[in-house]
Every structure is written in C-alpha cells, then in structure tokens.
Amino acid sequence: MSDRIIEPRTVLPRDEFLAGVRAELPILLGVIPFGLIFGAVAVSAGLPVSLAQAMSVVIFAGSAQFIAAELIGVGTPALVLLLTTLIVNLRHLLYSASLAPHVNKLPLRWKMLLAYLMTDEAYAVTIIHYTEGRTPPATRHWFFLGAGMALWVTWQTTTAIGIFLGASIPATWSLDFALALTFIGLVVPTLRNRPHTAAALTAGLVAVLAASWPYKLGLIAAALSGILIGTVLESFDRPAPELLNLDRESNQ
Amino acid sequence: MNTLMMALAILGMGLITYAIRVSLFLLPDRVSLPPWLLRSLRYVPAAVLTAIIFPELLLPQGTIDFSLGNERLLAGVCAILIAWRTRNVFLTVVLGLIILWLLQTYNPW
Numbered sequence: 001m002s003d004r005i006i007e008p009r010t011v012l013p014r015d016e017f018l019a020g021v022r023a024e025l026p027i028l029l030g031v032i033p034f035g036l037i038f039g040a041v042a043v044s045a046g047l048p049v050s051l052a053q054a055m056s057v058v059i060f061a062g063s064a065q066f067i068a069a070e071l072i073g074v075g076t077p078a079l080v081l082l083l084t085t086l087i088v089n090l091r092h093l094l095y096s097a098s099l100a101p102h103v104n105k106l107p108l109r110w111k112m113l114l115a116y117l118m119t120d121e122a123y124a125v126t127i128i129h130y131t132e133g134r135t136p137p138a139t140r141h142w143f144f145l146g147a148g149m150a151l152w153v154t155w156q157t158t159t160a161i162g163i164f165l166g167a168s169i170p171a172t173w174s175l176d177f178a179l180a181l182t183f184i185g186l187v188v189p190t191l192r193n194r195p196h197t198a199a200a201l202t203a204g205l206v207a208v209l210a211a212s213w214p215y216k217l218g219l220i221a222a223a224l225s226g227i228l229i230g231t232v233l234e235s236f237d238r239p240a241p242e243l244l245n246l247d248r249e250s251n252q
Numbered sequence: 253m254n255t256l257m258m259a260l261a262i263l264g265m266g267l268i269t270y271a272i273r274v275s276l277f278l279l280p281d282r283v284s285l286p287p288w289l290l291r292s293l294r295y296v297p298a299a300v301l302t303a304i305i306f307p308e309l310l311l312p313q314g315t316i317d318f319s320l321g322n323e324r325l326l327a328g329v330c331a332i333l334i335a336w337r338t339r340n341v342f343l344t345v346v347l348g349l350i351i352l353w354l355l356q357t358y359n360p361w
Contacts, residue, residue, distance in 0.1 A: 030341045037345075051258050058266035067304060068265055075253050078261045085265040088300050089272050094293045096276035097285050103277055115274035174352055177324060180308035181348035184331045185341030187301040196298050203299035204306035208316065211307045219303050226299025231292045 011135045013142040020146025023125040028154050031121060034062055035155050037178040039162020041066065044176065045073030049163055056159040060152065061119065063186075064088045066179050067219075076215040084216065087223050095123040099144075102130040106141055114141065117148025195237060199230030320361035327352035 035056075042052035047069060055065050064085050071081055095118055103111055126144045129135075135143075191197045203226025210218025253261070276285070309328035310316055320326065331348035338344070 033342060033345060047258065048255055051255070051262060054259070055262050055265075058262055059269050060266075061269050063301065064265065064269065068262075072253060072258055072261065078257065078264065081261050082264050082268055085268050086272075087296070089269045090293060091296045092269070092272045093275065093285070094290065096273055097290065100276040100279070111277040112274060115277050116270060118273045172356075174324075174349070174356070177308070177327070177352055178345055178349060180305050180324075180328060181331050181345040182341060183301040183305050184328065184348070185335045185344030187298055187305070188332055188335035188344075189339040190298055196295065199295040200298040200302040203303040207303035207306050208310050211311050211314075211316075218307075219300075222303035223296070223300045226303065227292055227295045230295030230299065231288075234291060 011139050013139050016135065016139045016142035017146035017149075020125070020129070020143035020148075021150040023129065023143070024121065024147040024150040027121045027124065028150065031062075031151065031154055032158050033178075034182055035158025036162040036165065037175060037182070038062065038065055038069070039159040039164070040166035040175055041162075041179065042069040042159075043163050043166040044171070045069045047072060052163050053156075053159055056156055059085075060116065060155065061089055061092075062155070063183070066182075070179070071216060074215075080215045080217060080220075083220060087220055091120075092118060095120075095127075098127055099123070099130070102137075103141060103144075105137075110141060114144050114148065117145070117152060119148070119151055121151050122148040193237070195230045195233040198233050199226040202226045202229040321359065323352055323355040323359055326355055 038056070039052060042055060042065070043049060047055070052069070055068065059065050059068070067084060067088060068081060071084065076084075096115070099114075099118065103114060106114075122144070125147050129143045130140060187200065191200055203222045205222075206225045207218055207222035210221050212218075213221070305328070309325045310318070310322075312322060312324045317325070327348055330351045331344050334347050335341075335344040
C-alpha cells in the first residue's frame with residue numbers, strides 16, 4: 001500500500017457511501033422482483049401483514065425468508081425453523097470470515113451495524129472494494145454501509161409493495177413457483193465443477209426421496225448429504241482457486 | 253401456529269442469522285476458521301438451494317410426478333437451461349413463469 005503514489009490521502013465518508021450505493025445499483029435490479037415476490041408469498045402462506053414485513057427487518061436474508069414463510073405456512077415446529085435457518089444461512093459465516101480482517105479496527109457499534117447489513121449482495125461489491133484498496137482504509141467502511149443501506153431500503157420497500165399486491169394476486173398465477181425459479185437462477189451458474197454439481201444433485205435426490213418426512217426435515221438431511229459429498233469429492237480433486245484466495249484474505 | 257409463536261420464531265431466526273453474520277467480526281484477530289470448515293461451507297448454497305428446488309419440480313402435488321403432464325417439471329427444466337445459458341436470475345424467473353403459464357393453459361400432453 002505504502003508504495004502507491006497517486007493514492008488520495010483522504011476521501012470524504014459521504015463519497016465512499018455514495019460509491020457503495022452506486023456499486024449496488026445493478027444488483028438491485030434483480031432484488032426488486034425478488035422482494036415483491038417474497039411479500040406476496042409470505043401473505044399467501046398465511047403470515048399476518050405485520051409479521052411478513054417484520055421478517056424482512058428482523059431476518060433480512062431473502063432465501064431463508066422464503067423457506068421460513070413456506071414452513072410457517074404448513075405449521076412447522078419452531079425448533080425445525082431455527083435449524084433450517086441455521087443451515088440455509090451458514091454461508092454468511094464464510095462472508096464474515098472474509099470481511100473480518102477489514103473491519104477489525106472499527107468500533108464495536110460499526111461492526112454490529114455492518115454485520116446486520118451483510119447479505120450476499122452487499123458482500124459481493126464490498127469485498128471487491130476492500131481487496132482493490134484504491135481508497136484510504138480509514139473511510140472504506142462507509143462504502144460497505146452505502147452498499148448495505150441501498151439493499152436494505154430496497155428490500156424493505158419491495159417487501160411492503162409485495163405484501164400490498166399479494167392479496168390481489170390470484171393463486172392460478174402460480175407465483176409461488178418464483179421461489180424455485182429464483183433459486184434455479186442463483187444456483188445453476190455456481191455449478192462450475194464436479195464437486196459442486198455432485199453436491200447439488202445429491203442434495204436434490206435426497207430431498208425428493210425424503211420429501212414425505214414431517215416438517216421438511218428431509219431438507220436438512222438433503223443439505224447435509226450434499227455438503228458431505230461435495231467436500232469428500234473435492235478432497236480427491238485439486239483445491240478450487242477461490243478457496244485459496246479466501247484463505248489468504250482471512251489469514252491477513 | 254398462532255401469531256405470538258410466529259413472532260417468536262421470526263425473532264429466533266433473526267437472532268441466529270445475525271449471530272452467524274457478526275460471529276467472526278467479534279473474534280480476536282488471530283482466530284480464524286479451520287480450512288476443512290471453510291471448504292465445507294462452500295457447498296452449502298448449492299446443496300441447500302437444490303434441496304429446495306427438486307421437490308418443487310418433482311412433487312408439485314406431494315407425490316412424485318415424472319410425467320409430461322407435470323408442468324412445473326417442464327418449466328423448471330427450461331429454467332435450468334435458461335439459467336445455464338444466460339446466468340441471469342431475473343430472466344430465469346420471468347421466462348420460467350411465462351413458460352409455466354403457457355404450459356398450464358396449452359399443455360399438449
């Protein structure tokens with residue numbers, strides 16, 4: 001870092017914040033329909049309006065919210081809901097590990113705020129900003145805040161609109177199918193090697209075979225089987241390059 | 253599940269999600285996750301999301317339906333191809349829904 005000559009000495013927090021918002025904008029295009037559909041699906045699953053919105057504020061994790069709304073709709077016991085949330089959101093542990101070295105100098109209240117705003121979408125742009133290191137480290141967390149807030153405001157607003165529209169959307173439109181379609185769009189491009197594809201196929205197969213288990217417990221069995229198969233197969237293959245990168249980041 | 257139980261469940265889910273996100277921000281600098289755990293975590297999204305997708309496509313009425321009369325299976329297969337070619341979530345959702353509506357209206361099988 002010290003050998004960079006053209007690096008500006010200071011960048012205003014406001015400019016970092018706005019850069020974060022700008023970086024997040026293209027991703028928001030995909031988040032808007034996702035939020036609308038979540039709002040509609042949550043009320044059609046039987047959640048009261050206030051709780052449907054509360055899910056977006058309190059949980060603030062799209063895929064987990066979709067599954068939870070569906071599970072609540074069929075009367076799943078709370079313990080299973082919590083366990084399912086844990087499994088589905090485990091990937092955030094990876095993001096936390098990767099961002100931790102960049103936020104470790106911040107005061108506690110900043111760490112707590114930024115952790116709340118850490119989603120797949122905010123992580124994607126923030127980690128690039130941190131690792132590129134084009135601005136002084138002292139104000140870089142304002143970028144994280146800008147990206148996170150842009151997503152937060154969008155998610156809350158689109159959830160509310162989705163809830164409002166939800167009651168007027170007929171069941172014959174099969175909008176609930178948007179959940180499976182969204183996940184297909186998210187997961188298919190990530191199946192870039194043998195272990196990932198095997199993990200997905202194993203999980204899918206177990207989920208179908210265990211579909212009759214009560215309260216979607218088959219989902220947890222399926223997820224664990226897939227993770228196990230992927231990890232075992234990877235140990236036979238070469239380690240993925242991005243894994244090495246992440247190790248380097250988190251060991252800084 | 254009554255409204256109070258739902259509210260408590262949502263609070264619990266929020267706490268778990270937040271605990272995962274904040275966990276490594278609060279750990280001392282020198283502590284990091286063991287490599288085997290990081291490696292396993294990489295497979296969580298693919299495994300979890302596919303475990304949700306497959307039953308939606310293959311068991312739309314609660315029992316396995318492998319026939320051409322299963323519109324969700326046909327639309328889902330089309331969506332997988334669209335996602336694979338375009339890598340675009342928005343297109344996958346919009347085209348997948350349109351294909352499902354067309355099949356529900358004009359299924360030749």
